Amino acid sequence: MSMTRRHFLLLTAAAAAAWDSVVAGTPEAAPNYNRSEHWYGMLMNIEKCIGCGSCVRACQLENKVPDGYYRTWVERYHVADWTVESPSVDSPDGGKNGFVELKDSGGKNFFVPKLCNHCADSPCTQVCPVGATFVSPDGVVLVDPNYCLGCRYCVQACPYGCRFLNPATETAEKCSLCYHRITKGLTTACCEVCPTGTRQLVDFKNPKDPIHEFLKTHSVLVLKPYMATKAKVYYYGLDGSVR
Amino acid sequence: MKDLKDAGHLLRLAAVFAAVFLMFLLVRGLLVPRSFGQYGHYRGAALSEIASRPVTYAGHQACEVCHTDVVELKSKGKHARVACESCHGPLANHADDPASIQPAKLETPSLCPRCHTANQAKPKGFPQVAPDDHSGGVPCDTCHKPHSPVIEAAEVNP
Numbered sequence: 001m002s003m004t005r006r007h008f009l010l011l012t013a014a015a016a017a018a019w020d021s022v023v024a025g026t027p028e029a030a031p032n033y034n035r036s037e038h039w040y041g042m043l044m045n046i047e048k049c050i051g052c053g054s055c056v057r058a059c060q061l062e063n064k065v066p067d068g069y070y071r072t073w074v075e076r077y078h079v080a081d082w083t084v085e086s087p088s089v090d091s092p093d094g095g096k097n098g099f100v101e102l103k104d105s106g107g108k109n110f111f112v113p114k115l116c117n118h119c120a121d122s123p124c125t126q127v128c129p130v131g132a133t134f135v136s137p138d139g140v141v142l143v144d145p146n147y148c149l150g151c152r153y154c155v156q157a158c159p160y161g162c163r164f165l166n167p168a169t170e171t172a173e174k175c176s177l178c179y180h181r182i183t184k185g186l187t188t189a190c191c192e193v194c195p196t197g198t199r200q201l202v203d204f205k206n207p208k209d210p211i212h213e214f215l216k217t218h219s220v221l222v223l224k225p226y227m228a229t230k231a232k233v234y235y236y237g238l239d240g241s242v243r
Numbered sequence: 244m245k246d247l248k249d250a251g252h253l254l255r256l257a258a259v260f261a262a263v264f265l266m267f268l269l270v271r272g273l274l275v276p277r278s279f280g281q282y283g284h285y286r287g288a289a290l291s292e293i294a295s296r297p298v299t300y301a302g303h304q305a306c307e308v309c310h311t312d313v314v315e316l317k318s319k320g321k322h323a324r325v326a327c328e329s330c331h332g333p334l335a336n337h338a339d340d341p342a343s344i345q346p347a348k349l350e351t352p353s354l355c356p357r358c359h360t361a362n363q364a365k366p367k368g369f370p371q372v373a374p375d376d377h378s379g380g381v382p383c384d385t386c387h388k389p390h391s392p393v394i395e396a397a398e399v400n401p
Contacts, residue, residue, distance in 0.1 A: 035290070050365045052358045054329055061333050062299045076364050101362055109364035134285035144289035147276075180296035189300045193329040195322075195358055196369070 033183045038138040039205040040177055041232030042191070043214065044113055046239075048198040051076060051111035055190035055199060056096040062178060062189035069164050070094035071175040072115035072190055079108040079241050087241040112242050113198060115190070116141060116162040116175035117223060117231035124154040124163060124174075133172065139204075139232060140177045148172050159227045177201070204232075301338035303327050309341065313390055320391030321370075330354060330389065351383040 059072045074095030079087045118141050125133045132147040148171035155163045166173040178188035191199045202211035221238045222231040281287025306327040307314050337344045361371040
């Protein structure tokens, strides 16, 4: 059977359409979730934190974080008097098991929970040589473990010390803002278990999110604003001694 | 045309360059993942892969579907805003299969002090005690109901 020019052209068009669907890949897993409608961050109310370590434990269980590594952790600050520039800071086991009372009484003492700041202008994603870490369309800094080489550039680049190399997979790891939860309409594991409401997941693109009213009426800060990373974890009640 | 009599050399060189370029395109097409560059300089499929990881903490909304009595009790007490899994731990497997997977009973003498042990770094208004002095080893839930922990006057002097 010989092929006419008409049949050849028709077959070419069909083949192009088929190839196009191959290149496009599989459709989205969560069809109701639209990434462009969200822009996530977090609000930390320092004045509420009791240093119970629930967030650290929940994060480790939810994300299977190896022992001795932390995607989120709690620091305790002790400022004796006017020595604001040199506070003593401790975080035993990332604050996972709470904090034993300090020997030095007096002074100013408080807890500061920390995690990836999900910077909009993140230094860690800029240094990745292969594009294994990136800011997602909904504002979450993620690591693609199947693409990461384990070169540790991003670990060095993060000004907040939020990244580490997973010793089992030898790929970079960090807080994913529980991307597998927030895309399903849940809050992050740390925000879910925080008993005092210190941590709140916020969606800046949601006009009904209470963050908008909070930002209008409260003084908030980000960590290391001079790094100009456009961090999206906002701290309320942050002391000047916090680094 | 005399000047171009050796043009064959150039054509062969051009053919080698073209072959190398085609090989580059072929190898690149094989090595670069299909979804790379879909949203930016990364593998677009990674978003769906990360989003499809399993959930360990079900979220209080899942608990509240069945445990309406606890929601009612808790809503009036001091622990109204403490999520179920803050104390009970991750229970997504129980929420998926409530009949066969039952959560363990909690040990209040080790559980409650996680939050309520006195520490000078805690906010001043937060209720905190030295557990040994406060109860002398008696389990917390002997006096305090964990879902509504404040002891009412009527309960002390019935």
